[in-house]
Each structure stands twice: as C-alpha cells, then as structure tokens.
Amino acid sequence: MLLILFYISCSKKSNPADDKTTNGFDKTAMLTNYADKLIIPAYEQAQQKLTGLQTSVNAFLATPNLTNQAALKIVFKDTYLQIERISVLEFGPSRDNSLVGFINTLPANTMKKIGEKTDLAIMEENIASGNWNLVQNSAVHQQGFPALDYLFFANDALAKFTDANSTNRKKYVQDVLNRIKSLLDQTLSTWKNTYRGQFIANTQSNSGSPISYLLNQFAYEMDMLKGPRIGWPFGTQSGGIQFPELCEAYYSGLSLDLAIENMNSLKNMFTGGNSGKGIADLLAALGNTSLKDEILNQFNVVDSKLKAIPAPLSSALANNKPAIEDANKEIQLLLRLIKTDAVSKLGVQISYVDNDGD
Amino acid sequence: MTAINKAIKWIKSPTSIAPLVTFRVLFGILMLLSTIRFWIRGWITTQYVDPTFHFTFIGFDWIHPLGNVGMHLVFFFIAVSSLFIALGFCYRFAMVTFFLLFTYVELIDVTYYLNHYYFISVVSFLMIWLPAGRFFSLDVKFNPALKVTEVPRWTVGSIRLQLGLVYFFAGLAKLNSDWLLAAQPMKIWLPTKSHLPLIGSLMYEEWVAYFFSWFGAAYDLFIVFFLLIRRTRFIGYLMVLIFHIATAIFFPAIGMFPYIMMVCTLVFFSGDFHLKLIRFFNPLFSGVENRSVFFKPVYQNERLWIFGLFFLIQIVLPMRYLAYPGPLFWTEEGYRFSWRVMLMEKVGTAIFSIRDSQTGNRYEVNNSEFLTTQQEKMMSTQPDLILKYAHYLADVYVRRGIKKPQVYGEVYVTLNGRRSAPFIDSKVNLADQQLSFKHYKWILPFNINHDL
Numbered sequence: 001m002l003l004i005l006f007y008i009s010c011s012k013k014s015n016p017a018d019d020k021t022t023n024g025f026d027k028t029a030m031l032t033n034y035a036d037k038l039i040i041p042a043y044e045q046a047q048q049k050l051t052g053l054q055t056s057v058n059a060f061l062a063t064p065n066l067t068n069q070a071a072l073k074i075v076f077k078d079t080y081l082q083i084e085r086i087s088v089l090e091f092g093p094s095r096d097n098s099l100v101g102f103i104n105t106l107p108a109n110t111m112k113k114i115g116e117k118t119d120l121a122i123m124e125e126n127i128a129s130g131n132w133n134l135v136q137n138s139a140v141h142q143q144g145f146p147a148l149d150y151l152f153f154a155n156d157a158l159a160k161f162t163d164a165n166s167t168n169r170k171k172y173v174q175d176v177l178n179r180i181k182s183l184l185d186q187t188l189s190t191w192k193n194t195y196r197g198q199f200i201a202n203t204q205s206n207s208g209s210p211i212s213y214l215l216n217q218f219a220y221e222m223d224m225l226k227g228p229r230i231g232w233p234f235g236t237q238s239g240g241i242q243f244p245e246l247c248e249a250y251y252s253g254l255s256l257d258l259a260i261e262n263m264n265s266l267k268n269m270f271t272g273g274n275s276g277k278g279i280a281d282l283l284a285a286l287g288n289t290s291l292k293d294e295i296l297n298q299f300n301v302v303d304s305k306l307k308a309i310p311a312p313l314s315s316a317l318a319n320n321k322p323a324i325e326d327a328n329k330e331i332q333l334l335l336r337l338i339k340t341d342a343v344s345k346l347g348v349q350i351s352y353v354d355n356d357g358d
Numbered sequence: 359m360t361a362i363n364k365a366i367k368w369i370k371s372p373t374s375i376a377p378l379v380t381f382r383v384l385f386g387i388l389m390l391l392s393t394i395r396f397w398i399r400g401w402i403t404t405q406y407v408d409p410t411f412h413f414t415f416i417g418f419d420w421i422h423p424l425g426n427v428g429m430h431l432v433f434f435f436i437a438v439s440s441l442f443i444a445l446g447f448c449y450r451f452a453m454v455t456f457f458l459l460f461t462y463v464e465l466i467d468v469t470y471y472l473n474h475y476y477f478i479s480v481v482s483f484l485m486i487w488l489p490a491g492r493f494f495s496l497d498v499k500f501n502p503a504l505k506v507t508e509v510p511r512w513t514v515g516s517i518r519l520q521l522g523l524v525y526f527f528a529g530l531a532k533l534n535s536d537w538l539l540a541a542q543p544m545k546i547w548l549p550t551k552s553h554l555p556l557i558g559s560l561m562y563e564e565w566v567a568y569f570f571s572w573f574g575a576a577y578d579l580f581i582v583f584f585l586l587i588r589r590t591r592f593i594g595y596l597m598v599l600i601f602h603i604a605t606a607i608f609f610p611a612i613g614m615f616p617y618i619m620m621v622c623t624l625v626f627f628s629g630d631f632h633l634k635l636i637r638f639f640n641p642l643f644s645g646v647e648n649r650s651v652f653f654k655p656v657y658q659n660e661r662l663w664i665f666g667l668f669f670l671i672q673i674v675l676p677m678r679y680l681a682y683p684g685p686l687f688w689t690e691e692g693y694r695f696s697w698r699v700m701l702m703e704k705v706g707t708a709i710f711s712i713r714d715s716q717t718g719n720r721y722e723v724n725n726s727e728f729l730t731t732q733q734e735k736m737m738s739t740q741p742d743l744i745l746k747y748a749h750y751l752a753d754v755y756v757r758r759g760i761k762k763p764q765v766y767g768e769v770y771v772t773l774n775g776r777r778s779a780p781f782i783d784s785k786v787n788l789a790d791q792q793l794s795f796k797h798y799k800w801i802l803p804f805n806i807n808h809d810l
Contacts, residue, residue, distance in 0.1 A: 024549070024561070024562030025549075027553070203552060204550065227724060231722065240719055291777070336707050337778075339705075339707045340778045344775065345546060347546045347547050351731050351732040353401060354613030354614070356611075356612040356700055
C-alpha cells in the first residue's frame with residue numbers, strides 16, 4: 001500500500017509544501033532559520049565590519065604611528081572575530097569562491113616555503129617590486145587576514161610604512177583589503193540571489209546537501225582547531241618541535257581569541273542560534289537529547305579550557321604545556337562527538353561514491 | 359546414488375538458450391552504462407589516480423593502479439568489452455577481458471568494495487564458461503555454425519543459483535536483533551528521507567522503520583522462491599521491480615545495485631518468454647522455435663566440476679564469519695564477500711600517533727595527508743584496513759627518519775546509533791601486528807546492549 005502510494009506521489013511534480021512534516025521535524029524551517037537568521041546576517045556583518053576596518057586602515061596609512069596602530073588593532077580584532085563566524089560557512093558560494101581559503105588560510109602560514117622562498121619573502125619582494133597578483137592560487141598565503149596581521153603588527157611594521165617602499169606597501173594593503181571585500185561581496189550576493197533558494201529547498205542528508213555540508217563543516221572546523229590552530233604550532237605532529245609562528249594571528253597575538261570565537265560560532269551554528277531550529281534540535285527530535293546535551297556541554301568545556309590558556313598562544317606553547325594538553329584532550333572528545341556520534345545519528349553521508357556495504 | 363545420477367542427468371538436460379542470451383545482452387548494456395557513469399562522475403581520477411596510497415587485499419599487494427592514462431584506458435576497454443558482450447561479438451574473448459579488467463580494478467583498493475561490484479566479478483567469471491554468445495549475436499551472424507538453441511540446464515541454472523545465493527544470504531544477514539527488534543539502521547536512515555513527497559512525514563514514524571526492516575528481510579529470504587515457481591513468477595518479478603525501484607529512490611547512494619538486480623532477475627523467466635522478448639527486438643529471428651540445433655559442449659563435465667567447486671566456495675565464504683569470535687558487525691572479520699547489503703550504520707574516528715621508540719617523541723598523523731575522504735571513512739571502522747594503514751604509516755615515518763616507529767591508534771566507532779566506543783586497544787603497537795586471516799586480538803569487545 002505504502003509503496004503504491006509512493007508511486008503515485010512520484011509521478012507528479014512534488015509540491016514544496018510536502019517537504020514540511022506534520023508530526024516530525026521541519027527541516028525546511030531549520031534551513032530557513034540558518035539562511036536568514038545566521039548565515040546571510042553573518043556575511044552582512046562581515047561586510048559592515050570590513051568597511052569599518054577600511055576606515056581605520058586609511059587613518060593608519062595616512063599617519064602610521066603607534067596611536068593609530070593601537071586604534072587599528074581594536075578594529076582589526078573586531079573584524080577578524082567576525083571572519084571566524086563565517087569560517088564555518090565554507091560551502092556553497094563560499095566554497096566556490098574559496099572565500100575562507102583566500103581570506104584566512106590555516107595554518108596562518110606566511111612562513112610556508114614555496115620552492116626556496118617563504119610566502120613572506122615573496123610578499124616582501126612583490127611589495128619592493130610593485131608587482132603582485134592576488135587572484136592567482138599560488139598567492140593564497142600572501143593575502144587575507146594573515147597577511148594583514150603581518151603587515152600591520154610585525155615588530156618592524158611601523159617603520160616599513162615610512163621607508164622607501166611605503167607607497168607600494170600601502171597599495172598592497174589596500175589591494176588585500178579590496179580582494180577580501182570583493183570575495184565577500186560575491187559570496188553574499190550569490191547567497192541572496194540564488195543559493196538561499198537552493199539551500200532551503202534541499203532537506204536531504206546525502207552528500208552535497210545543506211545538512212551534510214553543515215555537519216561536514218563542523219567536523220572540518222574541529223579538525224582545524226585540533227590541528228592548524230593549536231596542535232601543529234604546539235608540535236603534536238612534529239614530535240614536540242614547536243612552531244609558534246604558525247599560530248593564527250601570530251603578530252597581533254589574537255590566536256586564542258580567534259580560536260574561542262571560532263568554537264563559539266560553531267556552537268551557535270550547531271544550536272541554530274537557540275531558535276529551536278538547529279541541528280541540535282534535529283538531533284533531539286530524532287531521540288538523541290542526551291547526545292545533544294553532551295555536545296553542548298563539551299563546547300562549554302572546550303571554551304573554558306581554551307580560556308585557561310594564557311594569551312598569547314605563541315608563548316603559551318612553551319610555557320603552559322599542561323593547559324594546552326588539557327585543552328587538546330577536550331577538543332578531541334568534542335571532535336569525536338561531532339564527527340562520529342552526531343554524524344551517525346543524523347545519517348549524514350560523508351563521501352560521494354556509491355556505498356552499499358554499510 | 360541414483361538420485362544424484364538423476365539430478366546430474368537433469369541438470370545436463372537441454373533447455374532454451376534464450377534466458378542466457380537476454381541476460382548477456384542486458385548485462386553488457388548495463389555494464390557499458392555503468393562504466394560511462396563512473397567515468398563521467400570523475401571517479402576514475404578521484405579513486406584510482408589521485409590517491410597516493412591504496413588499501414590492497416591480502417595477497418594482492420602486487421596489484422597497482424596504472425596512472426591517469428592507464429586507468430582511463432582500462433575503463434575504456436571495460437566499456438568496449440561490455441559493448442562486445444551485448445552484441446555477442448568475440449563473446450568469449452570479450453567476457454574474459456571484461457572479467458580480468460573489472461576484477462583488476464576492484465582489487466586495487468578495498469575501500470571501494472561494493473557487494474554489487476563483487477557480484478559483477480562473480481557473474482562475469484561464470485559467464486566466461488557459459489555459451490551465452492551462441493544465439494542472437496554477431497558471432498552467430500558471421501559464423502552460423504556456432505548457433506545453438508538448446509543448452510544444458512545447468513548453464514542457465516548457474517546464474518539463477520548465484521542470484522539466489524545473493525538474496526538468500528542477504529536475507530539471513532538481516533536476521534539479527536538490531537535489524538528486527540530495534541529497526542536499526544532504518545530508524546536512522548528513514549528520517550533522512552523526509553524530503554520525499556507525500557510519504558516524507560511518515561519517515562519519522564517508528565512503525566515505518568519496523569515495516570521496512572521486516573519487509574526487507576522477508577523479501578530477501580523468499581523472493582527467489584517466488585521467482586523459481588512458475589505460478590508466482592510474475593508477482594515475484596513485480597515485487598522485484600517495486601522493491602528495487604523503492605531502494606533506488608530511498609537510497610540513491612547504493613548506485614547501480616537496484617538496476618543490476620532488476621535486470622538480472624529476468625533470467626528466472628522461461629525460455630519462451632525470452633524468445634518472445636528477443637523476437638520483439640529482432641523480427642528477423644523468426645523460426646527460432648525450430649529447436650533443431652543442439653548445444654553439445656565438449657568440456658561439459660569438466661565445467662561442471664569448475665562450477666561445483668565455485669558454488670561450494672560461494673556457500674562457504676559468506677559463512678566463514680562463524681569461525682571468528684565476537685559479533686560480526688563490530689569486528690567485520692568475514693564481512694566482505696558475504697552479501698551484507700545496506701545492513702548497518704557505522705562511523706568511526708581514527709587518530710594515529712607515531713612514537714619514536716628511541717627518543718620517545720610522538721608524532722600525530724594527519725590522515726588527510728595520506729588518505730582520501732572515502733578511504734579514511736572506510737578505514738576508520740574496519741580492523742584490517744586500520745592495520746594496513748598503520749603498517750603504511752610505519753614505512754612513511756621510517757622514510758622520514760624515525761628508525762623504529764611504533765604506531766598507535768585511538769579509534770572510536772559507533773554502530774547502529776549506539777554511542778561511540780573504543781574500537782581497538784590503543785596501547786597495542788600496530789606496527790608489530792601481523793596482517794592475517796586470524797582473529798585480531800587487539801579489537802576491543804563490543805557491548806551489544808550499549809545504549810541502543
């Protein structure tokens with residue numbers, strides 16, 4: 001009977017109203033909540049804050065002194081924190097533009113070697129010569145917030161804004177900012193014009209669906225926190241040899257603030273902004289309230305463990321090892337809860353290939 | 359003895375070749391389409407060209423991919439041989455080529471293992487020995503002397519038996535408490551289908567999950583009997599269509615499987631049915647009713663031995679899990695090649711660390727440096743793959759300058775919605791453990807009642 005009903009239903013075009021569930025969880029409402037209350041506003045906020053940053057940068061570039069640098073740092077931090085809130089949205093238009101890849105590469109590896117030279121060295125050469133092309137993929141580590149972090153806050157930053165290359169340097173800064181702005185503008189306009197509709201209309205959980213994107217990006221961000229944000233600088237992958245200069249926002253020393261903000265925006269995305277229409281609520285609706293609570297609790301544990309590390313992270317790496325090890329342990333538990341338990345209970349598919357075995 | 363002799367005489371008795379012939383044509387067409395689909399989706403590159411490391415089957419370490427051009431050529435020749443099979447052109451040669459190339463591809467990496475790929479290998483092996491190209495084929499058109507209309511019963515029967523084994527073992531596998539008593543993993547999978555029109559909201563209902571589970575088990579166990587008996591055959595095939603179209607819609611990720619089964623089960627129909635089918639598609643074949651040309655295979659008895667041995671293996675292989683301790687779903691020792699299709703929801707997270715036994719330094723592994731998403735996903739829940747990967751990591755870190763690397767895995771696995779639990783002993787140096795078909799003692803025991 002059921003299957004016959006099913007056949008009849010498949011023969012005609014489906015009505016969008018059918019997607020809603022009467023006695024189950026309304027996934028369309030959840031996705032609409034994500035698009036309209038969390039995602040699009042996050043990009044709009046980022047645009048706004050970037051405009052503020054540009055004003056501060058202009059003031060700083062006009063008069064590069066300590067006072068303006070300090071004033072710039074406050075706005076820079078505020079904007080960078082907003083960038084952390086969109087990093088969990090790296091799918092759809094953001095992925096197509098490689099938005100996060102270009103504006104906040106991790107590890108913040110301006111020291112990464114391309115052939116014989118580091119990205120940093122290439123950046124300085126480009127500034128000296130007045131030639132650069134930020135659109136090419138090879139320049140990915142020579143732009144975005146990691147580049148700005150270096151350009152504004154490295155030890156000799158102020159001096160370099162008054163030396164012989166300062167005109168080129170100022171132009172470079174403006175170009176980096178404009179590049180961030182154009183990527184952000186493109187992403188937001190695609191979200192508003194076309195992607196929002198696709199996003200809320202697809203309530204499936206297979207690969208390439210919004211729900212799968214959300215979960216995969218949660219898992220990815222957890223990997224980022226465990227690896228490039230904390231583990232790699234700390235030396236987990238290198239037998240204990242530390243790389244403080246790999247820390248996110250190494251020069252301004254904002255690493256921990258950014259990591260904490262990233263986690264909390266992740267938690268906010270997980271709950272759907274506590275609106276009753278988030279992945280957390282879907283988990284609960286499917287009968288997994290205790291798992292949901294445990295994940296939320298673990299977010300808080302990670303938050304407090306990260307806050308227990310004295311800033312800046314780059315010096316805590318060597319001086320506060322137990323606190324970092326402690327945090328790593330809790331991060332790993334959160335990672336497992338999301339990547340294994342939540343993904344499994346939601347039946348989300350991770351891979352694109354055919355699968356009949358499990 | 360006379361009963362056995364009678365049976366042997368019966369399976370050697372003549373029957374119409376037609377079911378074998380439509381099977382050949384449809385199999386060829388389906389393999390062609392499936393190869394094109396695989397190519398178009400870019401999977402040749404992502405599965406066989408891009409990865410730096412492959413999980414080979416035990417004993418098949420000598421199998422390697424052939425690089426970008428090589429792999430595309432392999433798939434090209436798979437497609438060409440599929441077409442030849444459908445047309446019945448150089449049938450035996452095309453069949454051998456198809457079997458070897460297809461099986462070669464499947465042997466490159468365990469993590470891409472699918473039951474229906476295994477099924478294709480098995481069936482194409484059988485088809486090498488069957489006279490499926492000797493009617494309604496280009497071979498016969500060019501050399502009419504090859505034409506036969508009657509074949510020994512066992513030739514058609516072997517395909518039917520193989521299909522029967524697939525269904526029956528798939529059905530037996532569903533007779534477990536998670537499936538029948540807890541409706542798992544249906545309870546997890548069905549709510550992800552709430553987008554389906556009209557019945558979407560039903561997907562949240564518990565009884566629907568039970569209905570699907572029980573219906574699925576009953577279908578797998580009994581469908582072959584419906585297809586075998588003439589009176590129930592039509593309704594049986596209708597069930598086949600309904601069941602597999604439904605699975606294709608509900609679980610699109612299973613790929614070609616439903617279509618393969620819908621096409622293959624046609625072999626249960628009678629010779630007359632298939633003759634009508636063939637005549638419908640080729641009016642030139644009038645006069646096929648004249649069953650005057652008999653098939654007299656020279657190696658008939660030898661082939662019977664091959665088939666007998668083959669089916670003995672086919673029956674033993676799915677049962678081999680009984681030789682291992684611990685629940686099969688947890689350990690997966692004896693899981694592959696046993697027709698366990700869409701049976702469990704299993705996800706794992708595996709974190710490996712390398713310890714330098716001389717300095718004590720630890721190096722945590724970034725899996726994405728070595729594995730694709732699919733490889734990492736499959737490895738994280740399967741002990742033999744975990745071990746294989748651990749051995750590979752040991753080699754990598756030796757090359758990176760660590761003399762005696764020890765490899766430790768912290769692996770957590772969730773099965774059918776239970777909370778994740780430690781899967782292997784994290785204190786065991788995996789680099790020291792041997793890959794074998796023996797039970798791996800470092801797999802931790804499974805608590806079946808845990809929080810389901």
